[in-house]
Amino acid sequence: MLGDLGVTLDVAIEITADADAVTARLLKRAEIEGRADDTEPVIRKRLEVYATQTAPLTAFYEGRGLLVQVDGLGEVAEVTDRIVGAVESR
């Protein structure tokens, strides 16, 4: 699809964070924003779907030498700096 647009992919960034940290973030969002889908069973299901359907894609990008993993734990500003660093290193 990108090829049709004459665009090449420089990097694919995978932001990693363990399930407990992600669950805690979403439960906090539930408190703040009251999102009905931020309940523990729904979060667990979303993480399962990610693991089975989306995470396997990383092997595709890794095989092409495009994958960079960024640690998603820490303050938003720290994670942002890591992502910017990963993009700039390409």
Ligand SMILES: Nc1ncnc2c1ncn2[C@@H]1O[C@H](COP(=O)(O)OP(=O)(O)O)[C@@H](O)[C@H]1O
């Ligand atoms: N580094 C972080 N530290 C703490 N909370 C975070 C961090 N990154 C994102 N969040 C919070 O986690 C929640 C989900 O993040 P978001 O990226 O919006 O997820 P979604 O993929 O559901 O859109 C949001 O409330 C966001 O503010």
